Amino acid sequence: MKQLLRSFLLLLSTSFVFLAPAQGQLSGAPPAQQKPQQFQLPNGLTVIVKPDRRAPTAVHMLYVRVGAMDEVDGTSGVAHVLEHMLFKGTKTTKPGEFSRVVAALGGRENAFTTRDITGYFQQIPANRLEDVMRLEADRFVHNQWADEEFKRELEVVKEERRSRTEDNPRGLLFEQLSAVTFQASPYRRPVVGWMSDLDAMTPADAREFYRRWYVPANAAVIVAGDVDPQQVLRLAQKYYGTIPARPVPERKPREEPEQKGIRRVDFKAPADQSYVALAFKVPALRSFERTPENDDALALSVLAAVLDGYDGARLERALTRGPDRVADGVDAGNGLWGRGPQLFTLTGVPAAGKTPEQLEAALRAQVKRIADEGVSEAELQRVKTRWTAGEIYKLDSVMGQAREIGQYWVLGLPLDSDQRLMARLNEVTAEQVRSVAARYFGDDQMTAGILRPLPLDPNRKPRVPAAGGRH
Incomplete structure (x- = not known):
């Protein structure tokens, strides 16, 4: 929609789409809410x-x-x-x-x-x-x-x-x-x-x-x-309108070179338990155009949800239950978007008697299983239904709405990106999920970090936070 403002304002003409409900959501938004x-x-x-x-x-x-x-x-x-x-x-x-x-x-x-x-x-x-x-x-x-x-x-x-x-x-x-x-x-x-x-x-x-x-x-x-x-x-x-205009400094590209081989971090620190963090380089969603990189970024987000998007999801069910469990806790997440490069992460705490290396292998095996066998339609529908419910619940927070819109502006995305994102995620197929699981989790894309616990100091006193902090 184009709006005419008073002559002393410079209009930014932008098309706006009503925040339409996601698939499966009741049609229409509360009358008290309007489009941005x-x-x-x-x-x-x-x-x-x-x-x-x-x-x-x-x-x-x-x-x-x-x-x-x-x-x-x-x-x-x-x-x-x-x-x-x-x-x-x-x-x-x-x-x-x-x-x-x-x-x-x-x-x-x-x-x-x-x-x-x-x-x-x-x-x-x-x-x-x-x-x-x-x-x-x-x-x-x-x-x-x-x-x-x-x-x-x-x-x-x-x-x-x-x-x-x-x-x-x-x-x-x-x-x-x-x-x-x-x-x-x-x-x-x-x-x-x-x-x-x-x-x-x-x-x-x-x-x-x-x-x-x-x-x-x-x-x-x-x-x-x-x-x-x-x-x-x-x-x-x-x-704000009286603030003098100045040019934005030029931002030069700082592209990440292709990784060639596993990178490892062995980190020692006083801790109760060891910890495993695996990071894989993946594409980021830069727009809603149908490009191979954008399609893969969406499918990777669905993969993360299949692995760890609800109680009893694949990682929890396979790795944290039963007498042979290898982990006390596990997580998966995909960095969908940002101004810089993004990562898919698999993390976890080894169970008693299990080594970080055993947990690393178990985490990667769960992704390989999806690469080999795929995912079921029931799993896909479960995560998509949860996302749709989240789209409804988030409207309860005015602060959340403002922060979300601000993020879209920072990334140069349209203001209705939440609805565009839901529409695109709902289109992701089981074959796309299997495909990204097969292509983005090789050795050359992985950096593995292991926390090796050292004994805790029994005489160490908790640190008292300094006054004046903003957070």
């Missing part, structure tokens, strides 16, 4: 509005298309550190004042950083939307802080790394696994950053990252809840 609408301000900032009038609340999110993958070696973690610093004041707000104001409005707020995205959000009574839009726009363009404030917050981030990664043996294993799996891709670096990079980080590093990437054309405002799209657009123009 997308606009673009003259300075390049995207505005997306999703009305949902079932409760007098609203979610306001600012998504910046920048994350850990946009960092360079030597400054890993700067995207996440900068996310913390956006709570440290502007020309008109003091450090911490943003959060205090949102709380006084009866709302809640936080932020997050991933490999692909930095996001900031507030959930507030709908009639206080203008207040948070003013605050968020102010810190987007006027973020500033003293060097001493940066140094204090950097210590908070370091403690976050210690508590969430360095004190977590599996977290450390996955960090090492990513570093070995990827060579050219920036996904090899941890989002929180290497400790040596955090030790060396300066206020100038964060300020430069902020100036480089926090530009209107690299950001989107997503508002969902009890709101009127035209009113939201007027507020966005008032508070």
Whole structure:
């Protein structure tokens, strides 16, 4: 649909499809819910509005298309550190004042950083939307802080790394696994950053990252809840529309070279149990066009669900039950999409008396069994029915709707990607699942990580989290 706006706005003409129910779902959506609408301000900032009038609340999110993958070696973690610093004041707000104001409005707020995205959000009574839009726009363009404030917050981030990664043996294993799996891709670096990079980080590093990437054309405002799209657009123009336009920096491709042979990580750390993590390079879903890579990405997601998508699925039934079980727990997952390369993972905890090597072999054997014998139509229908139910239940969360729309924008996908995805997943056949199981799980595509447990220190005291963290 094309919409005509006032002459001072530059329209982004976009076709929108009503969020139609997935196959098997009751037709029609609740009358209080409407299709999302997308606009673009003259300075390049995207505005997306999703009305949902079932409760007098609203979610306001600012998504910046920048994350850990946009960092360079030597400054890993700067995207996440900068996310913390956006709570440290502007020309008109003091450090911490943003959060205090949102709380006084009866709302809640936080932020997050991933490999692909930095996001900031507030959930507030709908009639206080203008207040948070003013605050968020102010810190987007006027973020500033003293060097001493940066140094204090950097210590908070370091403690976050210690508590969430360095004190977590599996977290450390996955960090090492990513570093070995990827060579050219920036996904090899941890989002929180290497400790040596955090030790060396300066206020100038964060300020430069902020100036480089926090530009209107690299950001989107997503508002969902009890709101009127035209009113939201007027507020966005008032508070965000005056931000000067600047070009988005060029992003150079960093393609991952073809892997030739198994890669292995043997990682030792104090732990109660060993752990096995197998990562296989697989294609990502880049669009909904019918290409071999996109078709395979969808079939791999169905394969993951057949293996581990419900209670009593194949991995649990075959590996964790009975007197000869080889695992205390198992998982399978497929990285369907993202700005960088994706992985299919098989993980598990060996049962007492079983070795990590036995579990590794058992996990791979279950995939090979599907490659040899295929899957049943009953299995396919079971996972598809569960997905369809999930599409209905997710509409209960306004926050979830906003985050989902924001993710689609970051990936350059249409706003109705949830329904397009469900339609495509429902078309995946048993033969496609068998085919991807046969083609993507060879030795040359695998990086295997094993956690070898060391004795725990009986005198070690639990770490006390540092004050000031955002998450």
